[in-house]
Amino acid sequence: SNMLNLSLQSLSLGLEKKTFSSQELTKFYLERIKRHNTSLNAFISIDEDKSLLMAKKSDELIAEGRPSPLTGIPIAQKDIFCAQGWPATCGSKMLENFIAPYDATVIEKFNAAGAVNIGKTNMDEFAMGSSNETSYFGPVKNPWNLELVPGGSSGGSAAAVAARLAPAATGTDTGGSIRQPASLCGFTGLKPTYGLVSRYGMIAFASSLDQAGPMAISAEDCALMMNVMTGHDKRDSTSVERDKEDYMSQLNGSIKGLKIGIPKEFFSQGLDPSVQTLVESAIEQYKNLGAEIIEISLPNNHLAIPVYYVIAPAEASSNLSRYDGVRYGYRTKEYDDLMDMYFKTRQEGFGNEVKRRILIGTYVLSAGYYDAYYLKAQKIRRLISEDFTNAFKKCDVIMGPSAPSVAFKAGEKKEDPLAMYMQDIYTISTNLAGLPAMSIPAGFTNNLPVGLQLIGNYFSEAKLLNIAHSYQQHTDWHLQSAKGFD
Numbered sequence: 174s175n176m177l178n179l180s181l182q183s184l185s186l187g188l189e190k191k192t193f194s195s196q197e198l199t200k201f202y203l204e205r206i207k208r209h210n211t212s213l214n215a216f217i218s219i220d221e222d223k224s225l226l227m228a229k230k231s232d233e234l235i236a237e238g239r240p241s242p243l244t245g246i247p248i249a250q251k252d253i254f255c256a257q258g259w260p261a262t263c264g265s266k267m268l269e270n271f272i273a274p275y276d277a278t279v280i281e282k283f284n285a286a287g288a289v290n291i292g293k294t295n296m297d298e299f300a301m302g303s304s305n306e307t308s309y310f311g312p313v314k315n316p317w318n319l320e321l322v323p324g325g326s327s328g329g330s331a332a333a334v335a336a337r338l339a340p341a342a343t344g345t346d347t348g349g350s351i352r353q354p355a356s357l358c359g360f361t362g363l364k365p366t367y368g369l370v371s372r373y374g375m376i377a378f379a380s381s382l383d384q385a386g387p388m389a390i391s392a393e394d395c396a397l398m399m400n401v402m403t404g405h406d407k408r409d410s411t412s413v414e415r416d417k418e419d420y421m422s423q424l425n426g427s428i429k430g431l432k433i434g435i436p437k438e439f440f441s442q443g444l445d446p447s448v449q450t451l452v453e454s455a456i457e458q459y460k461n462l463g464a465e466i467i468e469i470s471l472p473n474n475h476l477a478i479p480v481y482y483v484i485a486p487a488e489a490s491s492n493l494s495r496y497d498g499v500r501y502g503y504r505t506k507e508y509d510d511l512m513d514m515y516f517k518t519r520q521e522g523f524g525n526e527v528k529r530r531i532l533i534g535t536y537v538l539s540a541g542y543y544d545a546y547y548l549k550a551q552k553i554r555r556l557i558s559e560d561f562t563n564a565f566k567k568c569d570v571i572m573g574p575s576a577p578s579v580a581f582k583a584g585e586k587k588e589d590p591l592a593m594y595m596q597d598i599y600t601i602s603t604n605l606a607g608l609p610a611m612s613i614p615a616g617f618t619n620n621l622p623v624g625l626q627l628i629g630n631y632f633s634e635a636k637l638l639n640i641a642h643s644y645q646q647h648t649d650w651h652l653q654s655a656k657g658f659d
């Protein structure tokens with residue numbers, strides 16, 4: 174129905190005008206989840222009573238005339254965020270029975286805005302993956318074709334938004350986990366500048382790369398969510414001290430004369446030709462809207478994946494050392510002594526991909542290899558950042574594909590980690606540099622969505638959202654939703 178494509182702002186208006194209550198809206202989405210989650214596996218946990226209680230409180234706020242723009246609106250939360258009283262599994266057996274005792278800052282901010290938590294979404298284990306097949310809770314299906322993966326690691330949030338089981342969702346992006354699923358499932362996703370959204374209460378994977386962001390139908394919806402999610406947080410030492418921006422009020426700027434940089438490295442071998450065609454025609458559309466196209470180069474982009482797979486596992490091996498079976502999470506049933514308990518707990522509690530990362534990370538940080546791998550990777554990381562600094566001297570925004578292909582078959586890359594890692598060839602360098610980037614729907618090939626990636630300079634989220642919004646004013650790719658989810 175048309176209801177399913179309503180913007181967050183229209184939903185907010187409907188609530189304010191009492192066309193429907195938050196409790197009705199929440200029930201509507203809970204019903205949809207009940208109907209479709211068996212086939213999609215997008216949610217790890219739903220809690221009707223909790224969601225409806227939140228909706229009731231929002232209805233009271235609205236009745237008192239004190240709503241803010243997200244009051245009463247259901248939002249799906251990636252299961253990487255701690256929300257008090259809710260499970261926070263991070264897709265792992267290690268945290269299967271973990272109930273969060275406190276709210277992540279992001280959750281706290283949604284709660285303060287009166288948004289309704291509609292459920293916790295499935296994800297790759299500890300956000301490691303590009304297909305949602307590493308989840309302990311089973312794979313997520315792509316709503317456009319149930320035989321295909323939704324992308325990852327935020328695959329549950331992706332499927333939820335694409336099948337309209339929630340009007341919007343949160344995701345996290347360490348190497349592409351918001352943008353790649355956005356591309357494979359056909360919606361709008363934004364990874365903000367590192368430090369713009371607090372990581373407090375967000376289960377850590379690779380702390381120098383992790384960043385939370387919105388996953389929604391449109392750039393406008395992402396802007397509204399960014400208004401809630403951003404802000405300095407003294408509980409996250411990498412949170413930036415910066416005045417909060419109003420992203421909604423900056424959506425209607427002109428893009429005449431906008432300089433779009435096209436990195437030649439993003440259009441080389443490995444890119445699916447049908448994806449390339451659609452990305453090029455989206456860029457052509459920008460040209461028609463008055464933008465200027467400039468060829469640029471990101472000469473170190475080919476090193477982004479190898480560098481990432483040194484740095485991210487290094488940080489993960491350190492972050493995941495906290496899962497020792499002592500304080501919280503899974504503990505093995507039978508053991509001889511403390512060491513045996515540690516070994517069995519971690520052996521039984523972690524899946525294969527997580528173990529692979531811990532092994533790589535421990536190796537590259539070890540005394541004999543630190544300089545050769547970890548330190549070297551950090552140096553190349555700086556070169557990758559400098560490529561962007563140089564590029565942004567010539568252009569305002571960089572455009573290219575979000576992912577090298579459309580959604581692929583479940584099982585196809587599962588046993589081939591290197592092929593899986595290639596999914597992030599166009600997204601990872603921005604995480605290494607800490608830059609903001611978006612993926613927006615740019616058309617379909619064989620009935621499968623394709624995303625256009627927009628990369629901006631530091632703290633240019635308002636500009637990126639405006640650029641994405643102006644495209645969405647002239648196209649309706651973002652309004653297409655998967656069939657069979659009525």
Ligand code: GLN
Nearest residue numbers: 300301302347348349350
């Ligand atoms: N696919 C990448 C990985 O497996 C990125 C995941 C992410 O962004 N969380 O690490």
